[in-house]
Each structure stands twice: as structure tokens, then as C-alpha cells.
Amino acid sequence: xxxxxxxxxxxxxxxxxxxxxxxxxxxxxxxxxxxxxxxxxxxxxxxxxxxxxxxxxxxxxxxxxxxxxxxxxxxxxxxxxxxxxxxxxxxxxxxxxxxxxxxxxxxxxxxxxxxxxxxxxxxxxxxxxxxxxxxxxxxxxxxxxxxxxxxxxxxxxxxxxxxxxxxxxxxxxxxxxxxxxxxxxxxxxxxxxxxxxxxxxxxxxxxxxxxxxxxxxxxxxxxxxxxxxxxxxxxxxxxxxxxxxxxxxx
Ligand SMILES: NC(=O)c1ccc[n+]([C@@H]2O[C@H](COP(=O)([O-])OP(=O)(O)OC[C@H]3O[C@@H](n4cnc5c(N)ncnc54)[C@H](OP(=O)(O)O)[C@@H]3O)[C@@H](O)[C@H]2O)c1
Numbered sequence: 001x002x003x004x005x006x007x008x009x010x011x012x013x014x015x016x017x018x019x020x021x022x023x024x025x026x027x028x029x030x031x032x033x034x035x036x037x038x039x040x041x042x043x044x045x046x047x048x049x050x051x052x053x054x055x056x057x058x059x060x061x062x063x064x065x066x067x068x069x070x071x072x073x074x075x076x077x078x079x080x081x082x083x084x085x086x087x088x089x090x091x092x093x094x095x096x097x098x099x100x101x102x103x104x105x106x107x108x109x110x111x112x113x114x115x116x117x118x119x120x121x122x123x124x125x126x127x128x129x130x131x132x133x134x135x136x137x138x139x140x141x142x143x144x145x146x147x148x149x150x151x152x153x154x155x156x157x158x159x160x161x162x163x164x165x166x167x168x169x170x171x172x173x174x175x176x177x178x179x180x181x182x183x184x185x186x187x188x189x190x191x192x193x194x195x196x197x198x199x200x201x202x203x204x205x206x207x208x209x210x211x212x213x214x215x216x217x218x219x220x221x222x223x224x225x226x227x228x229x230x231x232x233x234x235x236x237x238x239x240x241x242x243x244x245x246x247x248x249x250x
Pocket of ligand 1: 015016018019039040041063064091092093094095143145146147187188189191193196
């Protein structure tokens, strides 16, 4: 696998923690200048410092993606740091939601999840992909989920936001592909970030059904992102790469 990202700038949303932080570290290790973002400055600066300690290049930009203004500010800052169009955008930030019966989901939670999980990716892609297209190329990876592929009682809201992401990838592949901008989805199954590992007992029944019989690591998900943004994936558009221990196969 080539995965030489020297000279490319990547914006990874939600990279102060979890899968996004692993993606940021992985893209930086492949040579990319990575723009890390999220709301938590202390965690974001720590991820950036860790990358710098390993000889990589990273900048943290604080961003709250629950508002359009926050998304626009992040896009402007990332373009400034890149010195022009971004080469890579990873739409990763999302609110993970505890299972809740539909009737009990508060309206502000619905609005918040749709804003962060769907609207932010929609706006950010609109703010970055046209400049990539004008320059003649770029790569966008959206983080979907097995939750976006299957029905799941108690997780209707989260599943809906992830299904929207899967749909957006296909529409954007069609919209931007002719201009050289590739858009793909990485769809994780249960992935043991520090936060998700705390729910290990709750996830055990699901994990027991996986062909692999184990959760993914954030680094395994990050490697799928690395493949899709790199030149080895040059003719892959609109695809979903599942990193789910085989859940989507059964
Ligand atoms: N972990 C899994 O098992 C799993 C499975 C399938 C799919 N996924 C998908 O993978 C992606 C990453 O999940 P994860 O488990 O790594 O989540 P996570 O550990 O909760 O991290 C979420 C990231 O999003 C950021 N974020 C949340 N709300 C934000 C907001 N309003 N504005 C800006 N940033 C915000 C957080 O940063 P701050 O806290 O600093 O704001 C954090 O960096 C998500 O798209 C998720 O749907 C995860």
C-alpha cells in the first residue's frame, strides 16, 4: 500500500478523541499535515502535540459543529492552514447516543444529532469540495456505521443520522467525482474507543454474533480511512468500506 500523503493537508472533524484522533495520527504518520478539530481544546492540543512528538505536522482548531457558524469558521481556518483547498476531508464528528425509546427522545436531542451528525458534514462538504473540484482533485471520507445499514429499536435517531451519511456519500460521489473528488464511506461496527469500551457489557451480545467475534480498534478503522484517501484508491468512488468484524455480511 502506498499511502504517501506528503504535501497534503487533511481536515479531520471530531479528532480530539476516539476514532477521529486515531485517523489524525494515522494520516499524519503517512505524511499529511492534519487539522484536528473538536470542542475540547485540551484534548485537541494533546492529540496535536502527540503527532508533533512523532515528527508529524498538526494544528488544532477549536470548533463546535452544532451551528452553521461553527462549521463555516472551521472551514475558513482549515483553508488558511492549508494555504488553499484541502486535499482530504474526513467527516467524522458525531454525537453518539444512548439507546432511547423514540417517544422519549427530546426535541433538542433530535435537533442536536441532526445538526452535528448530518448538517455539519453537509455544510462542510459544500464549503470544501468545490475548491477541491476546481483544483482538480481531493478525497472525502464520511464515517458511517453499521447502525446506518440496519434497523435498531431504541436507536432510531442515531441510525437515521448514519443512514443519511451513507446516502450523502453516494450523492456526493456522483456530484464531485467527475471533477476528480472521490467521496467514500468507512462504516465501523462496534469499535472500542475508551468511551465505547466502557459499554463492553452492553455490546457483548452484538459482538458475540460478529464473524470476527471481537470489536474493531480505532486504529483498524483509521487504516481503512488511510486507504480510501490515498492514491491506491484512485478509482474508488461512492463505496462503503465496512470495518465491522463481518456484521454487514450476515
Ligand atoms: N465507536 C464506535 O463503536 C462507532 C461505531 C460506528 C460508527 N462510529 C462513528 O465513528 C465516528 C467517531 O466515533 P467515536 O466513537 O470515535 O466518537 P467519540 O469518541 O464520541 O468522538 C466524537 C468526536 O466528535 C467530536 N464532537 C462531538 N460533538 C461535536 C460538536 N458539537 N462539535 C465538534 N465536534 C464534536 C468530539 O470532540 P469534542 O468532544 O472535543 O467536541 C470527538 O472528538 C462517528 O461518526 C461515529 O458515528 C463509531
